Amino acid sequence: xxxxxxxxxxxxxxxxxxxxxxxxxxxxxxxxxxxxxxxxxxxxxxxxxxxxxxxxxxxxxxxxxxxxxxxxxxxxxxxxxxxxxxxxxxxxxxxxxxxxxxxxxxxxxxxxxxxxxxxxxxxxxxxxxxxxxxxxxxxxxxxxxxxxxxxxxxxxxxxxxxxxxxxxxxxxxxxxxxxxxxxxxxxxxxxxxxxxxxxxxxxxxxxxxxxxxxxxxxxxxxxxxxxxxxxxxxxxxxxxxxxxxxxxxxxxxxxxxxxxxxxxxxxxxxxxxxxxxxxxxxxxxxxxxxxxxxxxxxxxxxxxxxxxxxxxxxxxxxxxxxxxxxxxxxxxxxxxxxxxxxxxxxxxxxxxxxxxxxxxxxxxxxxxxxxxxxxxxxxxxxxxxxxxxxxxxxxxxxxxxxxxxxxxxxxxxxxxxxxxxxxxxxxxxxxxxxxxxxxxxxxxxxxxxxxxxxxxxxxxxxxxxxxxxxxxxxxxxxxxxxxxxxxxxxxxxxxxxxxxxxxxxxxxxxxxxxxxxxxxxxxxxxxxxxxxxxxxxxxxxxxxxxxxxxxxxxxxxxxxxxxxxxxx
Amino acid sequence: xxxxxxxxxxxxxxxxxxxxxxxxxxxxxxxxxxxxxxxxxxxxxxxxxxxxxxxxxxxxxxxxx
Amino acid sequence: xxxxxxxxxxxxxxxxxxxxxxxxxxxxxxxxxxxxxxxxxxxxxxxxxxxxxxxxxxxxxxxxxxxxxxxxxxxxxxxxxxxxxxxxxxxxxxxxxxxxxxxxxxxxxxxxxxxxxxxxxxxxxxxxxxxxxxxxxxxxxxxxxxxxxxxxxxxxxxxxxxxxxxxxxxxxxxxxxx
Numbered sequence: 001x002x003x004x005x006x007x008x009x010x011x012x013x014x015x016x017x018x019x020x021x022x023x024x025x026x027x028x029x030x031x032x033x034x035x036x037x038x039x040x041x042x043x044x045x046x047x048x049x050x051x052x053x054x055x056x057x058x059x060x061x062x063x064x065x066x067x068x069x070x071x072x073x074x075x076x077x078x079x080x081x082x083x084x085x086x087x088x089x090x091x092x093x094x095x096x097x098x099x100x101x102x103x104x105x106x107x108x109x110x111x112x113x114x115x116x117x118x119x120x121x122x123x124x125x126x127x128x129x130x131x132x133x134x135x136x137x138x139x140x141x142x143x144x145x146x147x148x149x150x151x152x153x154x155x156x157x158x159x160x161x162x163x164x165x166x167x168x169x170x171x172x173x174x175x176x177x178x179x180x181x182x183x184x185x186x187x188x189x190x191x192x193x194x195x196x197x198x199x200x201x202x203x204x205x206x207x208x209x210x211x212x213x214x215x216x217x218x219x220x221x222x223x224x225x226x227x228x229x230x231x232x233x234x235x236x237x238x239x240x241x242x243x244x245x246x247x248x249x250x251x252x253x254x255x256x257x258x259x260x261x262x263x264x265x266x267x268x269x270x271x272x273x274x275x276x277x278x279x280x281x282x283x284x285x286x287x288x289x290x291x292x293x294x295x296x297x298x299x300x301x302x303x304x305x306x307x308x309x310x311x312x313x314x315x316x317x318x319x320x321x322x323x324x325x326x327x328x329x330x331x332x333x334x335x336x337x338x339x340x341x342x343x344x345x346x347x348x349x350x351x352x353x354x355x356x357x358x359x360x361x362x363x364x365x366x367x368x369x370x371x372x373x374x375x376x377x378x379x380x381x382x383x384x385x386x387x388x389x390x391x392x393x394x395x396x397x398x399x400x401x402x403x404x405x406x407x408x409x410x411x412x413x414x415x416x417x418x419x420x421x422x423x424x425x426x427x428x429x430x431x432x433x434x435x436x437x438x439x440x441x442x443x444x445x446x447x448x449x450x451x452x453x454x455x456x457x458x459x460x461x462x463x464x465x466x467x468x469x470x471x472x473x474x475x476x477x478x479x480x481x482x483x484x485x486x487x488x489x490x491x492x493x494x495x496x497x498x499x500x501x502x503x504x505x506x507x508x509x510x511x512x513x514x515x516x517x518x519x520x521x522x523x524x525x526x527x528x529x530x531x532x533x534x535x536x537x538x539x540x541x542x543x544x545x546x547x548x549x550x551x552x553x554x555x556x557x558x559x560x561x562x563x564x565x566x567x568x
Numbered sequence: 569x570x571x572x573x574x575x576x577x578x579x580x581x582x583x584x585x586x587x588x589x590x591x592x593x594x595x596x597x598x599x600x601x602x603x604x605x606x607x608x609x610x611x612x613x614x615x616x617x618x619x620x621x622x623x624x625x626x627x628x629x630x631x632x633x
Numbered sequence: 634x635x636x637x638x639x640x641x642x643x644x645x646x647x648x649x650x651x652x653x654x655x656x657x658x659x660x661x662x663x664x665x666x667x668x669x670x671x672x673x674x675x676x677x678x679x680x681x682x683x684x685x686x687x688x689x690x691x692x693x694x695x696x697x698x699x700x701x702x703x704x705x706x707x708x709x710x711x712x713x714x715x716x717x718x719x720x721x722x723x724x725x726x727x728x729x730x731x732x733x734x735x736x737x738x739x740x741x742x743x744x745x746x747x748x749x750x751x752x753x754x755x756x757x758x759x760x761x762x763x764x765x766x767x768x769x770x771x772x773x774x775x776x777x778x779x780x781x782x783x784x785x786x787x788x789x790x791x792x793x794x795x796x797x798x799x800x801x802x803x804x805x806x807x808x809x810x811x
Binding site: 592593594596597600629630631632 | 644645646647687688689690694775776
């Protein structure tokens with residue numbers, strides 16, 4: 001059955017032409033893309049199940065898991081979603097952004113398959129290591145901070161997973177190399193450029209992972225004597241946060257792709273959008289420093305230079321994309337005569353019933369407000385001390401990787417199912433509802449965690465709130481908000497299950513796809529270039545966003561100023 | 569094969585502005601297109617800003633007593 | 634059409650940038666300058682910064698320092714009263730050595746933080762108050778001295794917030810400020 005899903009109909013040269021996009025798609029790219037996409041969904045199922053158990057523990061009225069179990073499922077939740085779901089999707093995205101958009105073969109498809117095998121075997125090894133962890137080993141959670149020891153198999157699995165990913169990414173880079181060699185004066189399509197930037201960010205992150213985890217594995221098996229805690233943290237976060245920056249770059253690349261595919265968007269300025277990707281390329285991984293603000297040892301200068309992505313260079317990039325992508329929809333739709341001439345008609349008439357579009361659009365909005373703002377605030381060196389290691393941190397990153405990247409990837413997968421697997425979606429009303437249900441519930445869960453962390457200082461990575469052994473102290477004031485978290489998370493997991501149901505159901509039982517998108521790509525509209533059309537709706541939304549940003553910025557600094565004084 | 573297609577089989581490139589294929593490509597566009605050079609420069613920059621500077625900080629810490 | 638899945642043709646560098654997009658670029662740039670400037674400014678002029686001298690010290694040596702300090706300190710039923718301006722805290726699985734401690738509001742102290750074993754998180758918040766907390770990382774092998782001065786008397790809870798093993802959730806301590 002699985003092998004059947006990987007098959008398609010190709011010409012004698014191995015290519016087929018997509019009726020919707022006109023892209024020439026080669027078998028050597030499409031088969032690995034499908035393999036990685038399917039594997040990503042398996043990881044989503046595992047991680048989502050673990051999420052439910054974790055959330056129902058933090059909601060103390062349910063208090064599902066005992067502490068040792070809690071740390072096990074928290075580790076499984078983290079590795080399956082933050083790493084396996086994301087990385088398998090992103091290798092697939094490289095294959096789309098590279099050979100498929102360029103209309104080329106994927107060179108070295110064998111490497112893609114070898115990489116996949118190594119990655120899957122490593123993931124299984126990591127799951128096994130976590131599942132069987134017993135004393136003297138402790139659960140790794142995501143970060144496996146030395147000198148606390150985790151299972152040797154865990155560190156080994158991480159090392160081989162990283163190597164497998166590098167191998168799987170090589171065909172993408174080879175494809176870009178071939179393209180640039182054949183067309184030295186040409187310009188890569190924006191989506192390909194975004195995928196390339198994603199790939200280089202990934203290479204940095206993965207190399208950081210090897211620098212961290214190879215010595216740590218050797219230390220665990222007794223070959224290396226000592227692992228310095230500060231060095232470990234600094235190196236670890238290259239892969240720890242770097243993997244999240246891969247998510248960011250891949251998500252934004254997918255936003256450009258999906259808004260074009262589903263809503264008639266165009267690129268309003270090639271140089272501005274490319275400039276933003278280049279800012280990411282240079283600066284985004286410096287954000288690993290966000291995790292080290294409240295650390296000893298590192299100087300304030302290092303902290304501020306790195307946490308700010310070089311004077312906020314990468315934040316400027318995010319703000320650029322935050323305008324360019326909605327503006328692309330607005331000007332693109334005005335150009336095509338969609339939605340009339342009003343300030344927001346283009347947005348109101350957008351295909352909100354289409355789960356590919358709605359997931360993408362919601363992801364853009366929610367990522368910006370929930371993930372983006374909190375990320376910049378927590379990244380400021382001094383503000384970070386009020387949030388570090390509290391539940392506000394998972395609150396922030398569920399605002400980025402859950403309602404941002406995961407929601408965007410779900411939208412992307414809806415169209416992978418239609419355009420690559422060529423299956424029509426089953427249970428249409430559920431498919432249409434799903435992005436709203438997931439986006440809404442997960443937003444509430446994220447905000448609940450932020451409140452508990454910001455207001456009450458509830459720690460992250462902790463199974464209890466009120467019954468803390470050995471003390472009368474408790475975080476009981478936060479209990480109502482943790483109940484909100486539990487309920488919202490359960491609904492979000494349900495929405496994830498609906499996604500899996502529709503996705504897998506469509507693959508197994510869906511009819512042959514009607515190859516269409518809400519706004520046909522052949523509809524190009526006016527002859528005038530897209531940048532000549534009004535973007536006033538987007539600017540208005542942008543200004544509103546900035547006002548919210550400034551408000552929370554001011555509030556945060558006000559709260560900091562009222563704290564006891566500390567520092568030199 | 570459609571003569572407008574490149575050898576790689578990609579559909580013809582399109583633009584949204586003045587079509588001047590014989591115009592000289594300005595150097596900023598060339599820089600933006602030099603993906604391997606950009607990648608190398610970016611990795612070097614990151615290595616210096618984050619890894620090397622951070623290591624210097626850690627190695628500069630004196631032993632206490 | 635300017636498609637994200639097609640190569641732009643010609644000299645795209647010279648294509649116009651929409652006036653409103655330019656406006657946005659200006660707003661974004663100014664905001665980035667403010668973000669950086671404010672943070673750097675606060676480091677130099679503000680009263681809350683996660684900064685302080687760090688020295689390398691082995692866990693055993695730090696434990697000896699803390700024990701020497703505890704010998705000098707005065708024991709009361711509320712907690713230790715430090716002999717001078719130095720307050721020593723040693724984090725270990727799963728307790729805070731040196732806590733509870735009794736301090737005076739308005740007095741400048743030097744808070745010494747290190748760990749005897751694994752990484753811990755010094756999560757300090759003022760009891761029953763909203764949004765009054767800070768969190769510092771405590772590492773074995775490094776002694777961090779952070780100057781600190783409390784403004785208000787009261788009870789301040791310390792809860793470890795870096796996962797440090799099965800007993801992590803029990804790791805609670807207190808600072809009493811009079």
